[in-house]
Amino acid sequence: MADSHLVDIHIMGERHRVPDSLTILQAFEYAGYKLVRGVGCRGGFCGACATVYRLPGDYHLKFALACQTKIEPDMQLAMIPFYPANRSTYRLSELKGEAKEVLDLYPEMLRCLGCNTCTKSCPQDIDVLGYVAAIVRGDLAAAADISFDCIMCGLCVSRCPAELVKHNAALLCRRIYGRNLAPKSEHLARRREEIGAGRFQADLAGLKKQPKDELKKRYAERDIEPGE
Amino acid sequence: MQDSLNALVTTREKRMSETFPRATAEAKEELLKGFHPDYRAETFAALRIGPNAGDRTPRELALLLEADSTLPKMGTVPPGGLSPFSPAIDLSKPDYDCDVLIIGGGGAGCSAAIMADNAGAKVMIATKLRLGDANTMMAQGGIQAADKESDSPAIHYVDVMGGGHFGNTPDLVEALVSDAPEAIGWLEDLGAMFDKNPDGSMKTIHGGGTSRRRMHTARDYTGAEIMRTLRDEVRSRSDITLLEFSPAVELLTDASGEVTGAILQNLNLNRYSVVRAKVVIITTGGSGRLHYQGFPTSNHYGATGDGLVLAYRAGAHLAFIDTMQYHPTGAAYPQQILGLLVTEKVRSIGAQLVNSEGNQFIFPLETRDVVASAIIRECSLNKCVTTPTAVQAVWLDTPMIEIRRGPGTVKRELPAMVRQFGRHGIDIAKEPMLVYPTLHYQNGGVEITAECATNVKGLLVAGEASGGVHGRNRLMGNSLLDVIVFGRRAGIAAANVAKERTGDPQLGLTHVEHWRKDLQSKGLASEVKSPLLLPDYTRKAS
Ligand SMILES: Cc1cc2nc3c(=O)[nH]c(=O)nc-3n(C[C@H](O)[C@H](O)[C@H](O)COP(=O)(O)OP(=O)(O)OC[C@H]3O[C@@H](n4cnc5c(N)ncnc54)[C@H](O)[C@@H]3O)c2cc1C
Ligand code: SF4
Ligand code: SF4
Numbered sequence: 001m002a003d004s005h006l007v008d009i010h011i012m013g014e015r016h017r018v019p020d021s022l023t024i025l026q027a028f029e030y031a032g033y034k035l036v037r038g039v040g041c042r043g044g045f046c047g048a049c050a051t052v053y054r055l056p057g058d059y060h061l062k063f064a065l066a067c068q069t070k071i072e073p074d075m076q077l078a079m080i081p082f083y084p085a086n087r088s089t090y091r092l093s094e095l096k097g098e099a100k101e102v103l104d105l106y107p108e109m110l111r112c113l114g115c116n117t118c119t120k121s122c123p124q125d126i127d128v129l130g131y132v133a134a135i136v137r138g139d140l141a142a143a144a145d146i147s148f149d150c151i152m153c154g155l156c157v158s159r160c161p162a163e164l165v166k167h168n169a170a171l172l173c174r175r176i177y178g179r180n181l182a183p184k185s186e187h188l189a190r191r192r193e194e195i196g197a198g199r200f201q202a203d204l205a206g207l208k209k210q211p212k213d214e215l216k217k218r219y220a221e222r223d224i225e226p227g228e
Numbered sequence: 229m230q231d232s233l234n235a236l237v238t239t240r241e242k243r244m245s246e247t248f249p250r251a252t253a254e255a256k257e258e259l260l261k262g263f264h265p266d267y268r269a270e271t272f273a274a275l276r277i278g279p280n281a282g283d284r285t286p287r288e289l290a291l292l293l294e295a296d297s298t299l300p301k302m303g304t305v306p307p308g309g310l311s312p313f314s315p316a317i318d319l320s321k322p323d324y325d326c327d328v329l330i331i332g333g334g335g336a337g338c339s340a341a342i343m344a345d346n347a348g349a350k351v352m353i354a355t356k357l358r359l360g361d362a363n364t365m366m367a368q369g370g371i372q373a374a375d376k377e378s379d380s381p382a383i384h385y386v387d388v389m390g391g392g393h394f395g396n397t398p399d400l401v402e403a404l405v406s407d408a409p410e411a412i413g414w415l416e417d418l419g420a421m422f423d424k425n426p427d428g429s430m431k432t433i434h435g436g437g438t439s440r441r442r443m444h445t446a447r448d449y450t451g452a453e454i455m456r457t458l459r460d461e462v463r464s465r466s467d468i469t470l471l472e473f474s475p476a477v478e479l480l481t482d483a484s485g486e487v488t489g490a491i492l493q494n495l496n497l498n499r500y501s502v503v504r505a506k507v508v509i510i511t512t513g514g515s516g517r518l519h520y521q522g523f524p525t526s527n528h529y530g531a532t533g534d535g536l537v538l539a540y541r542a543g544a545h546l547a548f549i550d551t552m553q554y555h556p557t558g559a560a561y562p563q564q565i566l567g568l569l570v571t572e573k574v575r576s577i578g579a580q581l582v583n584s585e586g587n588q589f590i591f592p593l594e595t596r597d598v599v600a601s602a603i604i605r606e607c608s609l610n611k612c613v614t615t616p617t618a619v620q621a622v623w624l625d626t627p628m629i630e631i632r633r634g635p636g637t638v639k640r641e642l643p644a645m646v647r648q649f650g651r652h653g654i655d656i657a658k659e660p661m662l663v664y665p666t667l668h669y670q671n672g673g674v675e676i677t678a679e680c681a682t683n684v685k686g687l688l689v690a691g692e693a694s695g696g697v698h699g700r701n702r703l704m705g706n707s708l709l710d711v712i713v714f715g716r717r718a719g720i721a722a723a724n725v726a727k728e729r730t731g732d733p734q735l736g737l738t739h740v741e742h743w744r745k746d747l748q749s750k751g752l753a754s755e756v757k758s759p760l761l762l763p764d765y766t767r768k769a770s
Contacts, residue, residue, distance in 0.1 A: 021617075023564045029765040036473065036495045036762070040361035041528040043568050044648055045452050048361060068651050070564050091464055092419055124647065144421060149449060149643050152456065171460055175419025178457070182421060183428030191375040191409040203382040204406065208398040219390035220253055222439045225378060227576075 007073040024051055024066035024077060038081035044068040047153030050123070053077035063121045063155050083154035085165045090172070097180025099138035106169040109135050111162040118156035118166065124149050128156045132166050135173060143170060144177035232613050235586030236623050236660060243580055244631065248588040256598050263601040263608065265665075266551050266700075271521045277750055278540050279683075285549040286520040289533060292758040293540050296747060297740045298477050299491065317491060319480070319735040322504035326352040326469065327726035328719070329490060329505035331476045332535065334362030335451070335708065336691025337511035338458035339715025340722065341468055342418075347723030351468045352503065354492050356475040356512075356530040356761065360459045363513050363528050363692065364711060367451025368571035368644055369435065370443035371712075372705035373408035376432065379440040381405040388706060391437040391595050392671075392699020395548070400697040403678040404706065404713055411712040412444060420457040422446055433576045435704035437595040443705045448571055448644045451708060474501070475534065475761050479508060479542045479687070480735045487542060487686035488733035495761070504735055506726040507686055509718045510535040511711075514670035514692040517763045520552055523667040524567025534759035535693035539674045542739050544682045547695035548672025553702055556581075556599035558666020560621035562652045567666040570645065572596075572704045574624060574661075577641055578632045582623040582660075583611040589622075597701045600665040613662060621662035630657055669707065671698055680718035686725070686733075690718040 004019040009027060016031040025042065028035060040048030049066035053075045066079060088105035095101050103109060109132060118128035127146055134143035147170035157165050194200070207215070251259065261267055273290040275281050285293065299317070328344045330337045333355030344351045353359070374384040384405040389396055412430075416422065423431040423445045432441045446453035462468055473495045480489040480502070489504040512535030516527025525531070540546060557570040575581070575592040581599070583589050583606045590602035606612055607620040614620055630637050638657040639646055649656045672695035680688040691711040698706060747753045 021563055026564075026765070030767060032766050034762070034764060034766050036357070039529050040357055041366050043366050043526065043528070044644070045366045045449070046358075046361050046528070048358065068565075068648065070652065087463065089464070089466075092461065093417075148421070148447060148453075149647075151452065171456060174421055174453075175457060175460065178419040178421040179417055182416075182424060183426065185375075185416075185424065185428045185430050187377060187429055188375045188409060188413055188416075192413050195381070195406060195409055200381045200406065203380070204385060204402050207382055207385050208402060212394050215386065215389055215394060216253075219386055219394075222383070222386060222390075224439045225434075225441055227434055227441070 007071070009071050009074065010076040012078050013076070018071065020071065020073065022071055024064065024069050024071055025049055027071050028066070038066065038079040042067045045151060047151035048081060050080045050153040050155045051077055052080060063123050065123045065153065080154065080158060083158050085154060085157055085168060087168045092175050092179060095176065097176050099140050102135055102140065102169060102172055102176065103138070105172065108162070108164055109166070109169055112136060112164060113162050115161060117159045117161065121155045121159045123153060123155060124151060126150055128166060131170055132164065135169055140173045140177050141181060143173040147174065229613055229615070232584040235584070236582050236625060239586035240625065240628065243582070243588060244628065246588065248591045250591045251594060251598060256594070259598055259601040259605065263604040264597055265521050265523070265554055268521065272550065277746055277752055279543055279545045280549065283549065286552065288518040288520050289515065289549065291756055292518070292533060292537055292760060294752055295756040295758040296744065296753065297541065298757045298759065299737070299740065317500050317502065319502060319737070321502070322489065322735065323501040324352060324469065324503040326350045326503065327506045328352070328722040329354065329503050329508045331490060331508065331510050332512035332693070333359040333470070334511060334513050334691065335364030335455055335458060335711035336715035336718070338462050339712050340509050340511060340690060340719035341462055342458070342465070343716045343719030344723045345465050345468055347720060349723040349726050352471070352505070353462070353468065354471045354474045354476055354490070354503065356473070358472050359462065359470060360455045361528060361530060362455065363531060364451050364708070365455040366526070366528060366569070367708050368448040368569065369573040369576070370433070370445040370450050370705045371412070371454070371708040372435065372438065372442050372703070373412045373444060373709065374405060374440065374442050375409040375412060375430065376440070376442065379442050381408070383440055384408065384442065387437060387439050388703060389699070391703040392701055394699065396699035397696035399678045400676070403717065404697055404710060407713040408709055411709060411716070414716070415454060415457065415712065418457050418461050420446065420453055433573070434593055435576060436572055436593045436599065437703045443576065445573065448573055448642050454708060475759070476538060477759060478737065478740060479538050480737065481542060481739045482734040482736060483738065485543060485684065485739060487684055488735055502735065504733055506729040506733060507688060507722040509680070509688040509690060509722050510539055510674065510693050511691045511715065512693045516667045520667055523554065523665070524558060525667040526555060526558060526567060526569035527667070530762060532760040532763060533670070534761065535689070536673060537759045539682065539684070539687060539689065541743050542684055542687065544684045544687060545675045546672065547675040548700060549695065551671040551700045552667060553596055553669035553671055554600040554665040555668035556596055556603055556665050557624055557663040559661065560619045560664040561615045561662040563617045564652060565648060566619065568648065569666065569668070570624060570661055570663055571642070574626060574642065574645065577637070578629045579624050579626045580628060582625050584613050584622070585611055595701055595703065603665055615662060619664060621664045624661040624663045626656045626660055627658055669702055671700060671702055678717070679721040680714055681721065688718045688722055690714040
């Protein structure tokens with residue numbers, strides 16, 4: 001860190017001088033915060049570190065994941081580690097798997113104004129309006145596909161003038177799609193049946209008894225299926 | 229860096245048609261002994277106390293396993309650091325009562341909770357941060373299962389044993405491979421979306437050390453897809469009690485040493501609570517945040533090995549704690565993502581590892597320990613690139629993927645990777661990555677049976693916190709499988725144990741008192757306390 005340059009940033013209004021090579025999360029820690037909120041995986045997968053910031057001379061509000069974003073000089077920032085989000089009550093196994101059920105459970109989705117603010121605020125660059133629109137028209141496959149990379153950080157929820165908690169509705173779409181709508185895998189069903197019928201038990205019992213040397217030999221000689 | 233990049237580009241065409249030969253068993257052995265971090269004897273210590281006394285483990289883990297409890301001394305009021313609201317810990321009035329207490333809300337914990345709930349047990353999950361802030365959420369590459377015609381559980385078994393250098397516990401491997409197709413089917417029934425062909429067949433690929441293409445994927449968000457599905461299922465079950473920001477800091481035991489509950493510490497309020505349970509399942513995952521040998525890590529913030537500490541203090545035997553997995557491809561550049569994982573899927577779909585001279589030096593899909601050792605060897609031979617922040621690295625030639633499989637492949641197959649590097653201005657479809665091994669996985673843990681039982685009554689363990697399934701080296705895709713298979717098994721077994729246990733379990737901390745006496749008598753009493761709960765990165769900016 002010796003040769004990196006120090007810059008000012010403002011964490012919730014407080015000025016800190018930190019090396020310019022840090023991520024926002026590292027800058028918090030450099031400044032002395034030992035975080036419990038606003039940090040989870042530190043790798044961009046859990047959505048715990050949603051952050052909003054502004055740069056001097058720019059009226060736009062900007063959005064980031066603190067663990068994945070390098071700081072910028074003079075940025076003013078705050079984390080939004082928690083944002084209230086309603087989740088409807090359901091048991092997936094009791095749903096029929098119809099598109100209508102998503103709107104029954106989240107009827108407010110119909111209130112979307114189409115303003116696209118959500119898309120602009122998504123740190124994953126997801127077409128959020130695109131999946132909300134798919135939910136509204138009952139196209140669960142599209143909603144599941146478009147929303148797939150959502151890490152449920154809640155930034156789009158915080159910005160929505162229609163107050164929609166879309167990431168929860170999208171999660172329901174993906175679960176219904178995965179359970180009911182995706183084409184069934186016949187080889188998987190067959191293998192589950194075979195295992196249920198005990199078809200491989202004897203093979204495995206035999207392998208378990210094999211002396212290490214024989215197993216080693218078998219491993220060294222195993223044939224390897226070609227890549228695609 | 230630029231010279232070496234030129235060398236890489238120049239040799240690419242020749243390398244496109246070149247398959248680096250797989251290493252022989254002897255060559256692998258030599259690589260491991262010469263270069264794998266597990267063989268740096270000076271970085272290990274022999275444990276001096278507890279059920280594994282005499283066994284070797286990384287110094288950083290030994291320090292915590294041999295440490296004192298964080299609880300205030302028995303019979304005293306907690307010191308000033310605690311909130312004034314918190315009275316001394318009163319074991320006679322448990323704050324919560326349940327059949328099954330699950331410590332750790334990752335993939336294994338949630339699977340266990342769902343199965344125990346199905347069996348009618350009263351379930352409680354206590355987790356450190358939020359539900360799903362876990363290594364499971366971060367898994368990218370995939371999950372193995374022998375569900376295709378060309379494959380079988382037996383073939384899978386041989387791959388697992390070979391990958392683990394034949395030290396794996398056979399019963400555990402048998403359970404892993406036999407339950408695998410059921411695990412995938414179960415996840416799908418819960419609504420997880422796997423990558424499929426239009427006819428419904430699973431899109432499967434190779435992983436390091438697999439002899440069949442049995443890696444099931446959900447883009448490169450496989451773990452996130454599994455974790456958010458399980459989390460939503462847990463949340464939709466109103467009978468499961470969930471406590472977030474409430475790590476366990478000690479187990480509770482009765483006079484005979486059986487586990488009967490745990491003490492939790494609320495991280496927001498710094499307040500203790502007491503849970504009484506008929507059975508406890510530890511599913512606290514790994515310990516990458518202990519940064520063994522100073523390695524950066526791919527793990528989540530709370531991966532501090534707490535479960536091992538708690539179980540060890542209560543008398544549980546650990547297995548394979550002298551071996552850690554260093555994932556060959558951690559990001560070495562840019563500095564902001566140092567140590568974060570570059571999924572093995574990048575190699576599965578065609579990228580080669582290349583040294584600073586533009587040459588391949590290892591078959592890209594050898595097992596992880598072998599590939600990591602080969603990279604460390606190249607660096608020791610000075611055939612590496614040094615980044616502007618003085619990190620050594622080799623190339624991972626990602627542009628090859630689209631040359632081989634057509635434009636758009638990288639974005640479609642590796643959206644998380646594209647984002648991670650794109651945020652720092654690197655287009656991995658066009659520019660190669662710089663990588664170096666990163667601390668990734670705890671191969672060992674608490675020794676378990678195929679029903680997740682330990683040598684301590686009332687204590688079950690599943691997932692990365694357990695040891696034996698993977699022997700000395702885990703294969704890609706077998707850990708997600710492990711957490712589902714053994715998480716489910718633990719949930720079922722726990723519900724059964726709870727049914728058999730009648731009467732209210734007695735709550736005590738005798739094992740901690742004994743531990744303290746033992747530390748004293750061996751002259752090991754020190755200021756170090758554990759579990760660690762969270763690493764401290766303040767002011768170090770790493
Ligand atoms: C970046 C990355 C990529 C990976 N990719 C793959 C892959 O492609 N395929 C694969 O098979 N495996 C992969 N793995 C490994 C795999 O994801 C993990 O080993 C596995 O998910 C562990 O699951 P778990 O449930 O045992 O632990 P975790 O998912 O880590 O969950 C443990 C939970 O316990 C909590 N906890 C910890 N201490 C306490 C305490 N004291 N009290 C209460 N709660 C506590 C934690 O906060 C966490 O929520 C990857 C791992 C990482 C880090
Ligand atoms: S921000 Fe809300 S109202 Fe605007 S487009 Fe998105 S979902 Fe619709
Ligand atoms: S869709 Fe919303 S919740 Fe999901 S990642 Fe984007 S901003 Fe976050």
